[in-house]
């Protein structure tokens with residue numbers, strides 16, 4: 001069930017989704033102190049000396065042996081620039097996290113109560129089967145808000161996820177630095193029925209029955225759904241372009257027999273098709289929403305429903321951290337609400 005029983009105000013105005021000055025503050029205040037998942041331990045250990053990744057428009061590389069970060073070599077960069085730069089690299093479960101800041105929270109502090117959960121969820125029996133870096137023409141906050149709607153599946157993924165939970169089995173957790181969503185329905189909407197139950201028997205694994213989705217602010221999103229889980233890192237590139245970096249895992253288990261091997265191959269292939277189609281559905285919506293925000297005839301004002309209260313919670317966190325003055329509503333004779341948010 002939800003924590004609000006009424007509508008909440010939309011705190012951010014359309015201008016907050018395309019403003020270069022605000023993005024600069026968001027990078028400094030929200031992104032730089034944070035840890036970002038940019039890969040999997042296999043990326044560092046499959047005979048590679050270094051692993052490249054991009055954060056906020058610059059390319060970096062991880063030194064796999066030393067577990068440190070340096071600037072990637074580019075024609076415009078001197079050797080001293082590369083050597084002087086350093087950041088932090090830490091691994092939890094099979095996930096590689098980086099921070100471009102040498103001070104501040106450790107990864108354990110950043111993940112807080114989720115540290116052990118993430119270590120186990122992306123640990124031993126789980127195997128990565130799909131990496132999908134997606135560049136989307138939308139502001140990074142749009143990508144975050146898209147996955148915080150509890151009716152996201154009905155609205156965006158009608159053709160992929162075909163069954164949807166009713167509100168009475170959906171629960172929200174709202175905290176200072178994160179929010180969560182859990183579906184608690186083990187019969188009608190269980191993720192463990194039918195084919196999932198059969199595959200679980202063949203692989204001899206026991207997936208968790210509850211769907212669980214969390215975001216650790218600003219941009220680390222983790223979900224568990226039966227035989228699959230995923231981590232999504234949302235990174236701004238420009239005010240109107242972002243990177244959605246997805247890594248999907250499945251519960252492979254430890255059985256090495258031919259049946260388990262064949263079953264896991266089928267599951268991986270099905271998972272790749274299913275999730276790539278779902279990401280395509282998301283991207284189409286996101287680019288349309290961004291175009292609407294930038295159009296001259298965007299809607300005036302707006303409310304957030306109780307089912308979307310995680311969006312309100314995220315907007316409040318982002319506004320507080322970056323000094324954005326939230327939208328206030330001027331009510332005219334016709335009661336139409338007007339935006340008055342500033343950066």
Ligand SMILES: [Fe+2]
Pocket residue numbers: 147152156157278282
């Ligand atoms: Fe989605």
